[in-house]
Amino acid sequence: ADAKYVRAMRLMSGFFASLPNFPVHQHPQAFTVKLKSRWPWFFLREQQLLLFFQDATHLAMKWRNRLLSSIAELRLGDQSISVNHLYSIIDNGKFTKIDHGLTKSDINPKDRQNFSSCVKLTSDDLFKILKDNVDTQGTLIYLQMLKMIIMAYIDKKTTIAARLQSAWCVVFFCRIWLTWIKLKTLNTTQFSEKNKSKYFITRPAYLSVEINAHNLLYLILLVQQKRLPPQSLHIHTFSSQACESIFRNTRALSGVYSTIVNFTVHDFLRRAQRLSLLNDIKFKHLNDRSVNNLVFPVHYKHRHDHQSLATQSQREVDLIDVEQIITEPYHEAIDMLSGLEILNLLNDKNVLGLKPLSEYVFK
Structure with missing residues (x-):
């Protein structure tokens, strides 16, 4: 992680760094948690406007x-x-x-x-x-x-x-x-x-x-x-790898005879909706073994992975x-x-x- 970005994250979260003239954590839409007791090993403020994960x-x-x-x-x-x-x-x-x-x-x-x-x-x-x-x-x-x-x-x-x-x-x-x-x-x-x-x-x-x-x-x-739904705990998606994967998949939705490699933000959002539908079908196929399932093709590199994602x-x-x-x-x-x-x-x-x-x- 770049030292400048780490510094910015520490300043925004108040992790042994502060912005004395800019109390960002006092924003009306900031998250707030209530701790049952004072944990001597935990150093984040109870109020946080943003949450950060280094890649x-x-x-x-x-x-x-x-x-x-x-x-x-x-x-x-x-x-x-x-x-x-x-x-x-x-x-x-x-x-x-x-x-x-x-x-x-x-x-x-x-x-x-x-x-x-x-x-x-x-x-x-x-x-x-x-x-x-x-x-x-x-x-x-x-x-x-x-x-x-x-x-x-x-x-x-x-x-x-x-x-x-x-x-x-x-x-x-x-x-x-x-x-x-x-x-x-x-x-x-x-x-x-x-x-x-x-x-x-x-x-x-x-x-x-x-x-x-x-x-x-x-x-x-x-x-x-x-204050947040349990779906927010899909930690493995909190990285640039997931974003890059989505972008690759949206580009792959082009037709086999298409030579267009770039698209607008509107095109990306439209393809992302189709990608969401395909992922939903794939997820249901992996987690529901009923006989009426739609058989969804799986790349040979991923066929060994039959276990579903850990959900909470x-x-x-x-x-x-x-x-x-x-x-x-x-x-x-x-x-x-x-x-x-x-x-x-x-x-x-x-x-x-x-x-x-x-x-x-x-x-």
């Missing part, structure tokens, strides 16, 4: 690309996070491509925006190989966080409760990691406060993680309090216990980092805990 596909690839950076020296306690661990697996004669599913072009693609190669780094087979090596635990945890980002914002089948849990697990992981870097003094002559950033993900990427998780929770609260009813959203769901990913992040010489330092400095950790990160 999740770009966020996932920024997370992956940080691993490939020649400048970064990512460290997680006594473990290094390195792309060389993945190269070692590919070059190891004990493993074949069947075991890990990787090629060198997947690890370091020419196109840094290639999302399919990014997904390959989150396979369970690769995680199993990394888990069996005591020297690659840092890389394993880093890639597990990448998988959680994909589950939280990109995967179509993830339930909203699982999205919330995955999103906040990444948040707490980053907060613990950043706090450790701030407190730790590494033994190097070139180490200083200025170059500590090379041991962590980029600041725009970290702020994107925080902004997305906060807005996801805010959106769930709006649905719980009946109002009752399911109402049953979500936010405080319990947030507590679980915090403890999950703690468990993942146990044994990496991180938690001991945080405990010695009295910043281990939901409240002290969050206060220290943003003080």
